[in-house]
Amino acid sequence: MIIQLEPSIAEPQKTSVVDAVKKIGYKPKHVATQYGDYVVCIGKKDFDIRTIGSLAGVRDVHYVSDEYQLVSSKWKVGKTAIDLGDGVKLGDGHFQIMAGPCSIESEEQVRKTVQHLQSCGVRVMRGGVFKPRSSPYAFRGMGIEGLKMFSAICRESGIKVITEVMEPAQIQPMYDYIDVYQVGARNSQNFNLLDELGRVDKPVMIKRGISGTIEELLYSAEYVFAGGNERLLLCERGIRTYEKASRNTFDINAVPILKEKTHLPVIVDPSHAIGIREYVEPVALAGVMAGADGIIIEIHEKPEEAASDGAQTLNFEESERLFRKIREVVALQERW
Ligand code: PEP
Numbered sequence: 001m002i003i004q005l006e007p008s009i010a011e012p013q014k015t016s017v018v019d020a021v022k023k024i025g026y027k028p029k030h031v032a033t034q035y036g037d038y039v040v041c042i043g044k045k046d047f048d049i050r051t052i053g054s055l056a057g058v059r060d061v062h063y064v065s066d067e068y069q070l071v072s073s074k075w076k077v078g079k080t081a082i083d084l085g086d087g088v089k090l091g092d093g094h095f096q097i098m099a100g101p102c103s104i105e106s107e108e109q110v111r112k113t114v115q116h117l118q119s120c121g122v123r124v125m126r127g128g129v130f131k132p133r134s135s136p137y138a139f140r141g142m143g144i145e146g147l148k149m150f151s152a153i154c155r156e157s158g159i160k161v162i163t164e165v166m167e168p169a170q171i172q173p174m175y176d177y178i179d180v181y182q183v184g185a186r187n188s189q190n191f192n193l194l195d196e197l198g199r200v201d202k203p204v205m206i207k208r209g210i211s212g213t214i215e216e217l218l219y220s221a222e223y224v225f226a227g228g229n230e231r232l233l234l235c236e237r238g239i240r241t242y243e244k245a246s247r248n249t250f251d252i253n254a255v256p257i258l259k260e261k262t263h264l265p266v267i268v269d270p271s272h273a274i275g276i277r278e279y280v281e282p283v284a285l286a287g288v289m290a291g292a293d294g295i296i297i298e299i300h301e302k303p304e305e306a307a308s309d310g311a312q313t314l315n316f317e318e319s320e321r322l323f324r325k326i327r328e329v330v331a332l333q334e335r336w
């Protein structure tokens with residue numbers, strides 16, 4: 001059960017609400033986010049909802065039959081849109097393309113990519129500076145100095161920045177230079193990181209774990225929301241299965257299922273989902289067709305020379321063609 005409190009509620013009234021739900025037998029947790037004050041009540045009790053609904057400072061009371069609560073679509077009217085500013089919105093009818101290299105490598109690379117994105121009308125650039133790599137000998141990113149350079153060039157050009165955060169200690173140093181924190185598949189259930197991201201007021205995109213279930217992804221988002229940050233995006237990036245013909249298996253089922261289960265925007269990452277450059281396009285278009293609210297794609301001027309994930313990275317020409325096709329599919333869906 002979720003109790004939505006009035007913004008003007010006074011502390012003693014909050015205490016009365018919490019005491020009242022405890023008396024009924026619920027375990028309450030007070031959650032204050034950028035947009036609202038909630039009491040999440042864990043448990044299942046049979047009681048007259050008016051005893052809570054009529055308390056001073058209560059705006060609304062919602063029964064939520066799912067185990068996760070705040071991210072569930074069962075209480076919120078409509079979908080959530082994440083506003084990155086300057087007209088860049090994601091979700092609730094706002095589709096965004098996010099693209100860029102797997103790793104930020106140099107100033108020249110960032111400048112060329114930004115120019116390319118601008119010429120294609122793409123408003124959000126991706127690029128890792130802290131890279132989770134399977135091998136400790138692989139390129140592990142340019143770190144915070146690389147992020148400062150990446151961010152400065154994007155800011156000059158009106159492009160928003162999404163990049164991966166790997167540990168709680170990186171959150172504050174990154175804060176001024178990013179627009180969206182990305183939680184990678186390997187950190188999808190790093191609960192300390194998720195707790196800490198609940199304390200910041202910038203959007204967080206959580207990727208599905210390498211072998212994570214849809215429910216686990218929703219719980220990861222619930223951690224951040226319950227920590228106080230409701231500006232969340234979920235990302236399907238493929239899961240590990242017995243199939244060896246592709247890097248991962250794109251779980252297209254996850255798109256409509258997530259769209260039904262949560263009010264949060266759903267993003268697809270076809271690059272990591274299939275891991276093979278030639279097939280990124282059909283997988284990307286399928287994800288959009290399935291109802292994704294946005295897409296994140298790896299691109300590089302010379303994929304063969306990319307410091308990481310070159311095999312799944314599109315060159316500028318391929319990406320320009322794909323962006324065009326994606327927009328056609330989005331327009332087709334809007335017509336439907
Ligand atoms: C990435 O986005 O480059 C990345 C490492 O993705 P994932 O966490 O999905 O593997």
Ligand code: MN
Binds near residue numbers: 102272308
């Ligand atoms: Mn990558």
